[in-house]
Amino acid sequence: MSTLDCCAPKPSLTFSTTCPACGTSGKTVKLVTLKALLTPVALATLDPDEAYRFCPDATCDVVYFGSKRVYRQADVKVPVFQKNQDFRVPVCYCFGHTRADLDTATRNGQADTIPSSIQAHIKAGRCGCELNNPQGSCCLGNVNRTLSALREASHA
Ligand SMILES: [Zn+2]
Known part of the structure; x- marks a missing residue:
């Protein structure tokens, strides 16, 4: 074991707070938000024991991410303000x-x-x-x- 190991970020911790697609850190969202806004097909894959975070990056297609999977714009029933610049959003x-x-x-x-x-x-x-x-x-x-x-x- 090298002396640097103790100072390296724990991989699981890093993965759970930053978007796996773009690396932006995301705030935790409540499970009820995903339950309300995921499409029926996406909702059918939701793991209620998982913690999910919201990726705010404008150019990243990922909306929610957990440690096992991500949900993209197509999985969400409404256009996402941060990711869709349309005036009707x-x-x-x-x-x-x-x-x-x-x-x-x-x-x-x-x-x-x-x-x-x-x-x-x-x-x-x-x-x-x-x-x-x-x-x-x-x-x-x-x-x-x-x-x-x-x-x-x-x-x-
Ligand atoms: Zn992202």
Whole structure:
């Protein structure tokens, strides 16, 4: 055994936190997110004892990965915001705000109305991100980032 062995990352640990296809580290998603969003055929292969993570990389086709298998965009019932740049893709999945909606609001000088309406829904307990959003968590960061990008583009 060499002296370096103790400092090397454990292979199992590395594999479970980074996407096996692109190497991007992914956040854990709840099993219920996969149960809600996988296609019937993909869901039939789900291992409920496995921990799954979401790959956020825009150019990688893998959406979810576990230690034994991955699920790709074709295995998910909805287009994935991070991986599909189409204007009809939702940024907020719960309340159906697409990139096009955010773009229209920005052009009309009403960019803030969408995030504040989402915030009001969150406060009222209506958000269902873990069931609706492929990333399994709140969309507000994506909404704000998309709005700033649109704002920058409109000033360019
Ligand atoms: Zn990936």
